[in-house]
Amino acid sequence: MAFSAALRARQPVAVDARMLGPGGTGVSTYARSLLAALPLVSAAPLLVTARDERGGKPLRVLRALPPFARRLRPAGPAEGIESVTARDIFRISQAYFGLYGRALPLRVAGPPGIMHWSYPVPLRLVGWRNVYTVHDMIPLDRPDLTPIDPRRHARLLRAIMRHAAALLTVSADARQAIVRATGCDDGFVVDCGQPVILPATLPLPPAGYAPGSYFLFCGSIDPRKNLARLAAAWRASGTALPLLLVGPDGWRTGEVLAAVAPGGGIGRLPYQDRAGVIGLIAHARAMLFPSLAEGFGLPVAEAMTLGTPVLTSTGVLAETAGGAALIVDPLDVAGMAAAIARLATDDALAATLAAAGRVRAQAFTLDRFAGRLAAFHDRLIASPPVGPYQRPT
Known part of the structure; x- marks a missing residue:
């Protein structure tokens, strides 16, 4: 059933502020995109924030208090919208989950609505339809590629699913992985994708990297991004175009950079x-993104939106690329090298990929994302408020 915009506008909506910091990760970009899309879907969202008190001892505080709900109180505008807050709830919720194995309950004055959590956090807004975005199942499917404890993550997913109205995710591949890993009902997980929102101005690259004269990887420097093989493939390709690695330190960055050995045409910007x-x-010249595991692959979608040719991996990244990129086996260094050599010299191929990417990028507009969110909200409004989630037998 499709509800009118007027009906949706009367449905309170809230979103958490935990991932809205300046970190620049794919998850924080998703959180900002969600915040931008919600006013196109329903009422102006309410932002759930935390009064940060990092000097405190959350475990000591929790042991002194019974496991009752925390009250969210008005806090004035944040990020340009109205907000509610309670003391250090994002950090305390992790300690609460460690002690009690449950999501920390929160209460807020006013009628209930839809609460969007932009990441799996052990928090729930009592009486609201709590929706958690689960971006991938990498901690469970590829625990060798992440520092996240897979057993704790599995317990966390079970805890939030007890109170969730639904889980959102960002790709069909991620949706299937969540259903497979949790055993939940197929319709409980909804793929709304992820939009690309570009800044108003685009600065030129730094000195030494003229437009169109370098290959680019962007993302955190960690084993999941497959940078050692990418560097080996770039060297084997024989190209004169430099490879620029852009992104913050991640997990085991030192090991990755030792294997990549920057220099001799491989540069790194933090x-x-x-x-x-x-x-x-x-x-x-092209985005090179042969990652071993992703939930969506935002750099691929961003490059396509900008008309930059893309080389990426099989699996979920091929889903995001939608037939508009060069797809490689991320374990095949020789195949990757051959693809890089083609991208370096074949202007016709580059133009074809750029044009195909722009067409594919129509799937990543904010309007398309908002439309998928609106359909999802319609489904939630039409269904009765949920109690604890029951795994199907």
Whole structure:
């Protein structure tokens, strides 16, 4: 059933502020995109924030208090919208989950609505339809590629699913992985994708990297991104175009950089703000993103939106690319090298990929994302408020 915009506008909506910091990760970009899309779908969202008190001892505080709900109180505008807050709830919720194995309950005055959590956090808004975005199942499917404890993560997913109205995710591949890993009902997990929102201005690349004269990887420097094989493939390709690695330190960065051995045409820029990253993507000869595991692969979608050719991996990244990229086996260094050599010299191929990417990027507009969210909200409004989730037998 499709509800009118007027009906949706009367449905309170809230979103958490935990991932809205300046970190620049794919998850924080998703959180900002969700915040941008919600006013197109329903009422102006309410932002759930935390009064940060990092000097405190959350476990000591929790042991002194009974496991009752925390009250969210008005806090004035944040991120340009109205907000509610309670003391250090994001950090305390992790300690609460460790002690009690449950999501920390929160209460807020006013009628209930839809609460969007942009990441799996052990929090729930009592009486509201709590929706958690689960971006991938990498901690369970590929625990060798992440520092996240798979057993704790599995317990966390079970805890939030007890109170969730639904789980959102960002790709069909991720949806299937969540259903497979949790055993939940197929309709309990909804793929709404992820939009690309570009900054107003795009700076030029730094000195030494003229537009169209370099290959680019952007993302955190960690084993999941497959950078050692990418560097080996770039060297084997024989190309004269440099390879620029852009992104913050991640897990086991030192080991990755030792294997990559920057220098001799491989450069590295640490954390850049979002406009800087987008400018680098826009001016690259091609985006090289042969990651071993992703939930969506935002750099692929961003490059396509900007008309930059893409080389990426089989699996979920091929789903995101939608037939508009060069797809490689991320374990095949020789095949990757051959693809890089083609991208370096074949202008017709680059033009074809750029044009195909722009067409594919129509799936990543904010309007399309908002439309999928609206359909999802319609489904939630039409269904009765949920109690504890029961795994199907």
